[in-house]
Amino acid sequence: MIKKYFFTSLLASTLFVAGCANSNNATEQIDQGGIDGGNSGEANDPATLGPTDDTSSRLGYVRYDKDQLDMDAEQNHAVTxxxxxxxxxxxxxxxxxxxxxxxxxxxxxxxxxxxxxxxxxxxxxxxxxxxxxxxxxxxxxxxxxxxxxxxxxxxxxxxxxxxxxxxxxxxxxxxxxxxxxxxxxxxxxxxxxxx
Known part of the structure; x- marks a missing residue:
């Protein structure tokens, strides 16, 4: 019985963390160009989601190459x-x-x-x-x-x-x-x- 509640809590927390991973900042980073170019952001824009889509159920994905990043600014980028x-x-x-x-x-x-x-x-x-x-x-x-x-x-x-x-x-x-x-x-x- 205890295991059932633990795994239910674990599943709920996993879903919560996955939902939080796709914050507005991550969406803005993708919209600003990622490796796929500037046009790929349109598919990630919440305004273009269909009526049954939900940003909290979508996966988070970001890809950059070093040329796309300002490495001086990255030295001061902190994870909070x-x-x-x-x-x-x-x-x-x-x-x-x-x-x-x-x-x-x-x-x-x-x-x-x-x-x-x-x-x-x-x-x-x-x-x-x-x-x-x-x-x-x-x-x-x-x-x-x-x-x-x-x-x-x-x-x-x-x-x-x-x-x-x-x-x-x-x-x-x-x-x-x-x-x-x-x-x-x-x-x-x-x-x-x-x-």
């Missing part, structure tokens, strides 16, 4: 993660699992902290595994995920909700919260298969 949207998605996916009624997620530069109410009918380690695997299924691999079913963790991670990653003054508080969270069951890690 919308931490708020990631936290929102993780929290929603956790609550889709049966028995979970409350969850909160904080996403930093390289950590995900999750507070949750453990369902009464689940073993603490099993609940922690479900929460952790749900988060890890949609989080970049370099992130560390910490989970806790302790009630105080909700307040602890909420205390950092207005902090920024550029501020060093919250780091001691963050480290302290993580150490407290490690005292709660952490569940199994998701092991990625190497191709």
């Amino acid at each position: 993660i919308d931490r708020h949207k990631l936290a929102d998605t993780i929290t929603r996916l956790i609550l889709r699992n049966e028995g979970f009624g409350d969850a909160a997620t904080l996403v930093t530069d390289d950590e995900v902290l999750i507070a949750y109410d453990k369902p009464d009918d689940l073993d603490p380690d099993e609940a922690a595994t479900i929460v952790k695997k749900t988060a890890m299924s949609i989080t970049p691999r370099f992130y560390h995920v910490y989970v806790s079913d302790k009630a105080v963790t909700f307040r602890d991670i909420q205390s950092l909700k207005n902090s920024t990653s550029e501020s060093d003054d919250h780091q001691n508080t963050l480290d302290s919260i993580i150490e407290d969270m490690k005292e709660a069951p952490q569940g199994e890690d998701v092991k990625m298969k190497s191709e």
Whole structure:
């Protein structure tokens, strides 16, 4: 039963990530010329989609050759993660699992902290595994995920909700919260298969 809910969450998150991959910026990049030339963008223009087409169901694809890129500008091109949207998605996916009624997620530069109410009918380690695997299924691999079913963790991670990653003054508080969270069951890690 738990596996069914995990795989349902995994499928939903995969579809979400695939849908997000085709953002307006990606469409604009394709429209601006890609390897296929300037005319290929017309097929990708949302205004030319038929009534049954949906941009969220389309695959994302971009191809360039080096001559099309301004390499000086590429040195300053940064990949960004919308931490708020990631936290929102993780929290929603956790609550889709049966028995979970409350969850909160904080996403930093390289950590995900999750507070949750453990369902009464689940073993603490099993609940922690479900929460952790749900988060890890949609989080970049370099992130560390910490989970806790302790009630105080909700307040602890909420205390950092207005902090920024550029501020060093919250780091001691963050480290302290993580150490407290490690005292709660952490569940199994998701092991990625190497191709």
